[in-house]
Amino acid sequence: MLRLPSFVSCLALTLVASSTVAAPLQTSQLPRDIRPDHYDLTLTPDAQNLSFTGQVGIDFEVLTPTPRVVLNAADLEIVTATLAGRRGFAAPKITLDTAAQTATFEFTKALPVGRYRLDISYKGKIGTQATGLFALDYDEASGKRRALYTQFEDSYARYVLPSWDEPFYKATFSVKADVPAGEMAVSNMPVASETAEKSGRKLVSFATSPKMSTYLLFFGLGEFERATRKIRNVEVGVIAKKGDIDKAGYALDSAAQILPWLDDYFAVPYPLPKLDNIAAPGRSQFFSAMENWGAIFTFENTLLFDPAISSESDKQRIFVVEAHEMAHQWFGNLVTMAWWDDLWLNEGFASWMEGRVTEHFHPEWDPALDAVNSRDAAMSLDALASTHPVVQKIETVAQISQAFDAITYQKGQAVIGMLEAYTGTEAWRAGVRKYIKANSYGNTVSDDLWAAVEAAAGKPVTAIAHDFTLQPGVPLIRVESAACKNGQTELMLSQGEYTKDRPNKTPLGWHVPVLARGLDAATPVAALVVGGRAEMTVPGCAPVVVNAGQSGYYRTLYTPGLFKTLAANFARLAPADQMGLLSDSSNLGLAGLQPPSDVFDLLRAIPADAKPHVWSRAASLVQSFYDYGEGNAGQQAALRKFAGQYLRPVLDRLGWTPRAGEPDTVAILRGDLITTLGRVGDPVVIAEARRRFAARVSDPAAIPPSLRRTILRVVALHADQATWTAIHEAAAQETSALIRPELYNLLAVAKDETLTRQALALAMTDEPGVTTGASMIRWAAAEHPDLVFDFAVANKDAVNAKVDVSARTRFIPSLGAGSSDPAMIAKLRSYGEANIPADAQQSVKTAIAAVAYRIDVRKTRMPVIAAWLARNKF
Template sequence: MYRTFARRHASTKIAAAVLALAATGAYAANNTSNVRHASAAHADSTTTQLPRGVTPSHYALSLTPDAQASSFMAKVAITVTVSAPTSSITVNALELTFAGASIEGVGGMQQASKIDIDADKQTATLHFAKPLAKGQYTLAIDYSGKIGSQATGLFSLDYDTPEGRKRALYTQFENSDARSVIPSWDEPDYKATFALDVTVPSNQMAVGNMPITSSVDAGNGKKRVSFATTPRMSTYLLFFGLGEFERATANSDGTEIGVITKKGALAQGRFALDESAALLREYNDYFGVRFPLPKLDNIAAPGRSQFFGAMENWGAVFTFEYSLLLDPAISTQADKENIYVTLAHEMAHQWFGDLVTMRWWDDLWLNEGFASWMESRATERMHPEWNTALSAVGGREAAMARDALVTTHPVVQRIATVEQASQAFDTITYQKGEAVIRMLEAYVGADTWRTAVRSYMKKHAYGNTVSNDLWREVDAAAGKPVSAIAHDFTLQPGVPLIRVDSAVCKAGNTTVKLTQGEFTKDRDGKKALTWRVPVIAQTVGSSKLARALVENGKATMQVPGCGPLLVNAGQSGYYRTVYAPALASGLAASFAQLPAIDQLGVLANSQSLGMAGLQNPSDFLDMVKATPLSADPQVWGKVASVLGALHEQYADGSAEKPARQRAFDAWAVSRLAPVLAQTGWQARDGEASSVATLRTQLISTLSSLDDAAVIAEARRRYAARSTDPAALPAPLRRTILGVVAQHADSAMWDQLHAEAQAEKTPLIRNQLYDLLASSDDAALAKRALALALTDEPGVTNSPAMISRVAHTHPELAFDFALAHLEQVNARIDASSRSRYFPRLAAASAQAAMIDKLEAYSQAHLAQGARGDADTAKADIAYRIKVRTQRLPAIDAWLAKQAG
């Protein structure tokens, strides 16, 4: 699944068999002595929330949806094996109404004598008067259910067309929502085959995981469509879609690749279709196992979710339009790259996740961390002109930012409830998982790593695994115990801190002494955990690398050459580096000579150490001051991002900017405005794609810094759009509108609102409603919040608008959502609320918000569903700490610059 980070959950309380070992983020971080032991103890066991003894092997599902009535009728025949005599069978079921059930096999057929529903546990128990002996049976269930309006279970999405409003149906089952459509063993380890047939309107296209085998007239304007039987797979990968669709296809390595869109949008899917075909060939080669299904569709859907952008259903990838379709009228270079990354991520899942699936949600990173790593690898390899290798630093930094807080958790974590499983789709699972893989690949070598991955795929195809299954293959391929390092980074939380204590050059080599601690942002004096840390270092200007493994807290390494020392050269390591003062000064002085990826890493490292109090916070600004105009566009993008974040740190919620913030903003503008002047507002023929992306970053950041020149130019272009077609070029359209909306007055807000109401293209319409929620003006933000609770924006835009207001006005958005709790809850699926509400508050820097979040948690969240709320509180506390303890040093530095 491709997650959008803010993004997922609350209030279904399911007791796990292992509840006593369940760990919240705070538990995991504060009880690290137990984490490794507990994780290792359960690594080779299988968790289940259902009684053992009955196992499914095949589902034959007949589904008849009624889109207008938001309901469906269904029948399912499940082939099961009873391994121990029983008089009842328990399945997962959520909001299903049962008409009856029977079982046929050993001893003949009998009807279920009673069906007990447990709404809290999300189960249905079918009782039989005559006990079932060991053997194989067919369990037949007749039932009905609901079609929702949010992207969970079987749901509908409405969209406008020139012919009027249309409705399409889709499914989203990860992590635990197949049970709302099919009574099932809705856990990843219960793999089975699926045969789906649907009775649907004759004029609509039905889509499933497999190709259609037959379509026959069913009368009354309906047809019955049957799909081929799937391979063995987990329930959460089952897919069904229905609507007025179009499909384009291509052949790649013997597989039919398809893109499916609503009618009229198919041309916008051409980029995705072409790139999918190339990606399939690349993945077939890398994994050493060919894609095993006869077809692979990418299905584009209007609307959006706050919590994910795409889902890897086997052979039928679901993706919201903004992450799949390239619209020449509005799409940017960044959009194109994001579409590619989403494709690469979901297609990687067809192997890591679909063919080989984690046994239980504890090892979710085996799906998501690997798909994230593979998306990056594929993008670097297939589109080197985008220079996306540098983006790996950003992903690692996002993981470290979370991992350095008390509320972090191990990559492999204990999952006990549906809500905890949903909350596991986070930065640690995705970005830290990817960073650890990148580090281990660099440690053993790319060829060795691929050998291990290929062996893992072949050995576990169609099965379920735990992390140790992978580590065994890596150890075997590498010929050394890589698993020991892997366990250190996946079975305990946190970020290693490598201290460079000394570096002495003699006879052309530099002897470096390293010690290992732990980097934390909110636990001064914490006793450091220990890791075995692979370290790569070099002297600036030398092409020769030195490698060492820091064990038992220390290491000495010989680095070829003499000169400034760079530790974590190439940025593959997952650790922070703090240098002795003289070494730090030498590295800073040679900053301009570093490769771009190391400039990014050094900038990020310096900024994080400064904010955590491990060095002067202004050291980062010295590097920014020394960054030449000729630096890589992605380096300037990082500078713009951090300066924008510091601008937000100064904000105190008042209508007028504090004087401190004005001083910082003026200096930040003085650094970024010359870069924009060099880049220009107009794209140049042959410019690098990273320049196009930087242009939008600079305009947006300078807008946030209240740069009068940027605001005036954006307004001029917006005013001239009707007479000058070049005023709003597609690559800048959204960015320019964003500046106009951010600084809108009431009249301009009304004008944008009118445009949103009139717009019929879903992608553009969604953008306009998002813009209405992006104003700096609190009064206009309140109008956007009120609008979000009407039917006008659409049910998937409403929660997005509230979230967008929260970016700038977190207190306002959170208070509004709580004051309208019932209405907001109606627009968010129930299992997502424990993530949604805390994330509205996460950008706050007010101590009172911590108390509000605690009160919300106590009132609305189960004890095991408070991970996102705890993380939001930790983020707020750290932001307050930065404001009070770090910004004064930046103020002093700025005063010196002015003097």
Template sequence: MRLNRFAAISATAILLAGCATVPPPEMASADTAVGTSMPARAPVPGGPLQPLPADVNTDLPRTAAPAHYRIHVVPDMANLTFTGSSSVEMQVFEETDTIVLHANQLMIDSAILVPLAGGEARMLETTLDADAQLASFTDGASILPGYYRLDTTYEGVINTQATGLFALDYPDKVTGEEKRGLFTQFEAPDARRFAPMFDEPSYKATFDLIADVPVGMMAVSNMPAASEEDLGNGLKRVTFPTGPKMSSYLLFFGLGDFERVSMMASDGTEVGIVAPTGSGEQTRYALESMAPLMGYFNDYFGVDYPLPKLDNVTGPGSSQFFGAMENWGAILTFERILLYDPAISSAGTKQAIYSVQAHEVAHQWFGNIVTMAWWDDLWLNEGFASWMETKATHHFNPDWYANLSRVGGRERAMGLDSYATTHPVIQPIETVAETAQAFDAIAYSKGEAVISMLEAYAGEDVWRGGIRRYMDRHQYDNTKSVDLWRAVEEEGAEGLTDIAVDFTTKPGVPLVLASHTCNGDTATLDVRQSEFSQDRREEAMANPLSWNVPLIVKAGDMQPMRHVLTGSASLTLPNCDAVVVNSGQLGYFRTLYTPDMVGPLAAAVPGLDPIDQLGLVADNLALAAAGYQDYAVGLDMLSAIPADANPVVADAAIGRWASFYGALDDEAQKAKLAGMVTDKWLPRLMQLGFEPRADESLSDANLRSELIGSLGAMGNAAVLAEASRRFALLADDPRAMDGPLKTRWLGIVAGKATPAQWERMLELARTTTSTVERQTYYGLLGATEDPALAQRALDLALTGEAGTASAGIVLGVAANHPEMGHDFAVANMDAITALVDASGLAGFLARLAYTADTPELAAKYEALADGMSADARRPIDRSLLALRIGFERQPVLRRQVGAWVDAQ
């Protein structure tokens, strides 16, 4: 097992009643000749538009805005190209000679401007700026204010990574024959690869989509198909009707040999799963999980879902940038987290299928019906959907203890937020090209943590009332974060805006310093605000930022005490019991307790609520990692987690022990630690057994998997023997390991794989008809510790045989062979770039850089980054900073953890 050293760096994969109130505009048919005049028209649908406000960023001149698009595409799947024609109805606000839209990878053949109120159509000259991704359409004379339609014809590219219109190749689930499907991914800057567009979130419009496609294939878009017309020559024309007004990044088109299963949700929406033909019952779990979410979200938001259907379309591949996308009415989710295959899907995968789908369905309201005005408020989409996914998962599956995951999310955020390279939740984004870097743990996990804290401050009923007020007020519109705070305050959460603004506009993590004095039957708790930092501790303590920090304090069985901390305060408590300053763990801050407080806290850990057990351990180990206290404080709390703890708490505990085992370099200390952990936790594994049970909870199934993986990483003989025994059975039966633990057992074998075992996994990858299995086997080939096999895995990645799993192979090799991974990447950078979707490249390189295991290798990655733009290198800089601090802290970690082990 390779330790994720020192600091958590997130890899981080992810919204009215009724439809449009005006009839869809009449448009020229696809056969209308270029330049044909149109009848006189009324102003654009919905009435006059408004120029984009000056306080909303844009790459475009503010001279025009769209109302409606009619896009007609003809894909050539074999040659990975498409032709298109687009008509954009728009309003021009001021006299100009040029209309500017976004366009990328498009060759525009013609452009004609048609006045909607009547008049002569005018041929425009097109100028493309590839770097700025802009198309300028210029007339020799002025274009006066008014209403127009811009007709263009063009050619585009079908990509092989998840960018714009892209293709995924996969084996037929029955025959194994190679198939190809088409999908779109437009967030954030890639709808412009599909047609010339005003491709920014505030330029909302309605869309019609027409596609000429092979007769035997299924075409999917945001709305249900209105008609299909046989064109002859094996083609049909599929027409999708006008849907509600939306941002361009939410448009979707999919095409392939698909099947669709559907059912009616309680709110009357038809929900469906669209998957490659032959998926069959693998779609059942996602379908039956999605239907109840519709009524739940309708009720929570107080606004009904406006489309007649909601599909979740599965893509048989992967992306280095995202796992799912909330296209309105047609979610796109990669197969590994949508289809439940009993042959290989783990309990964790089942949980991921549910939570990811809940996240994307929540976006249908929060993000799609109401959309952020510009990408600097991206967090409001993603943080809110992350928070809502947890809320919905807990509501429908209480025995999964989903609310406990809020601690893990908080820790992922703080792992990034406690470095100087962090950024505020609401971060300045000047151009859409910068947006890819905004999809990180700050947007998702800190966003979720801050919303959880704000809900706790406002109270559930007041918070929901504010959300409903916000949704009703801004449906089909664009907003900024302050619009949400205003709505919740109006509902009764006085003072919430001050807290929310602090935690969304200021970077970093508050630190609450706590001391405690017992006064007989009562106690005094003194709290003072500071700032937590991993790389500038002294500066942060001497000159901290300040926040309005909402505390929920609890000592023993007292009722929780609420206090908003600004500076310092003294609180009187009704007893002298151990104090938890962040009771319930919903506050986004760390707490540094005085030494006399941590002993009673550790002793109290077995009797605390599970979420406080998780939070206290995480908090105190993070404080140790940053040098605020000795590791012994956190290790005492970790060791106090009882062997019969809540399964989610136990899962986290055993994983932490395995990480410390991997961090030690003294073999005697490692052996002693492994013995201690085995003595305590092996009985829990034996109680659960190696085989899943039909009546067990999902959280117990997850715990079994973690116990097997962590004990195996610590060299437990029984676990390693069982993994080898099971793998040997594959020689006679490729299905011998089928079941929810298949990937776990394979992972244990993969690291120590012999050449014969490696070859067997390669053979299984090549022969399986399951896309998920195929990607799993290919990915495991890169996990080998054998240098010769690692080189073979890298050579395999270059061939493209592994498809979208190729980039994962490279990362797997680098994790065990950092120097080899670096040298391979430098020597084959162009090929690697082709293996990763454009939006995911910077993140991929950051994860690759984080595999560096020496300062010298980290310096090589720094040299590699020197040739990159500031946007592209920002994630790499974060990785390198975390590595530098980690290298400095590594001796301290080993010394303090080793001393604690010796003392036991």
């Protein structure tokens, strides 16, 4: 495979501590003796030949005399370079270092302290995966079309312009583009002017941007349409390829709602004159949307809404992703982490903020319950030996892409939510406002945020934040006793560590904010567990829930007696606490800290009128246990019977036909139940899905839009050759860029290995599209991880060619992560040693840990669950 370069071996790391530049010490792969001020960039793309030419004039300041200017540059051919307006300085010697991704411009004498402009002309390549400047092809009735876009996060601006391509180096940008006259060019700022040229081309000039990091720069070109709305002083827009702008209405309405709310939350108005959301065909194996300042890039399956084919889940995803990316316009763009160590400052905060925005505009979606699921996804990764701290030391570009994971996003989100609950909503917001105002157009580290919040809250936030961000792992709060005395409940708590694969690990220590509430109380009681123990007094003698509201980032383990009491009162728990107890009992059970069958007692205790989120969580748990039973027909048959008895009645109450006016959460639950019951092999659900699939030709209502994807997936999972062929024919004939990739992906989900091999062979051809082949491979791995991993390793160069550069160190290892075969551990280790840089092995470690844990669960926990099922006649 193509390996991401390691800068450490080629260019020494430097640390900055200069009052001229900034205060914090930060990692860098470039010398700190020069600071850029402005880039004047002109691009001339040749989309047909996948190439471009560029000219960039860089205004910079020399801080310390130096004879050389070192810029990041990758896969560029430098044609000329001159120092503008400076007599006595000949054209520099140009040296390209491919491994270090740098271009060095060496002068015959040192440049004195002062301001300069370096003019560079160069050539580059347009790729076909979402890195640098890339092309995406799509079908129209009149033929194939091609559009161009850029993706520069984390370190890919250097593929399009020589630059100081690190977040610390902020500058302003003036962008021009020489493009075909009939196409629309898009960048971060509005078009300032267009000048007609010869041969059907035009020169588009964009207004100068604010000071920003290179990874936020954007350029797009194609046959686009744009819908706009004026919100306060900002033009909000959605850009889509021609013919699709009618599907942009929901996204535009959502953005128009979100922007003024964020203005008010941050108390700093959005500073650019426009904010576009750009919808693009295709997909990436690394990301779905990118927060380029003023020009958010989003793959169209995450931005466009078509009532004829889109579901309620699609609608929610569009809103949530927009909220996330728009929050970045402040937290990430206006104020940027100084280096990738603090990537979580961008992503964790935006993930948390997406929930706050959604809670305000769509409380009916119960976003707080989604946050419980997000927290659990982080804990699942964080409890393995392969975990890492939220703030992690990043020294090379090869390591950066490894940092975009559930620890950075979901743990970051959960920690912020916990700290907000600890400080109080108003104090937290006051601290955030102070942080944004003080650091606008600058760079920060995590401690800058903690200092601002601590000053606003008057509470020791930094000590808690350091514990949860500078060390890895998940605290375990044991409720050792709960005694009723004088009308109050006295709790004894102790703190350990929840780990899935290290039962004898010495626990780390945390300052843990704990909220506890009796079932009859309106508000919780707060305490801070310090030094491993704490006592709490809760009003009343009703059963007590620890981690009430589930804002805390920790697992809660009750004594057997206290757990039974809560299980008996499950229907009285708040929905978030129902979900939290389900999650804690299942995960602690699989870790051997309580009986693994306890969760089944809770599943049977869920009331019929429980929130849809709770039933969806129950369905996902049943499905996960079924998957752990892979290869054991008896265990899976018992779990199938359990699912039929406890989940199918819920589906029967909802019915397969959506009801007018029903909540979106109910519609989503219907799909979740069908998915799980189809997954575990429920014959009634499989038969109905097949009936509707067969009836779709004569009865379009047989598959309602909200269930289209769900029904097709159940059918595809249990497909025979004739069904697989029918889906393939439909995929080949489909022209919609929203539907076509979905159909090709469905070809890869079949349980039948013969059909999976056919899908893998198809994925390696050009037929599905250059960005769809990799997703087919990933989908196939969900069902057949061993087969698919072996296939990918055998064809690694061809497979990696279908994957974004940013995802290549992660893609193939992730395919084997779902295996339960002990041999996979050695395979993963061997693949990593041979193909992935030593400093980018996190994905391999994570996959190995997941396989080892799954093997242990199947060996030690599933027999206990099987015994419970047998005792209860399943």
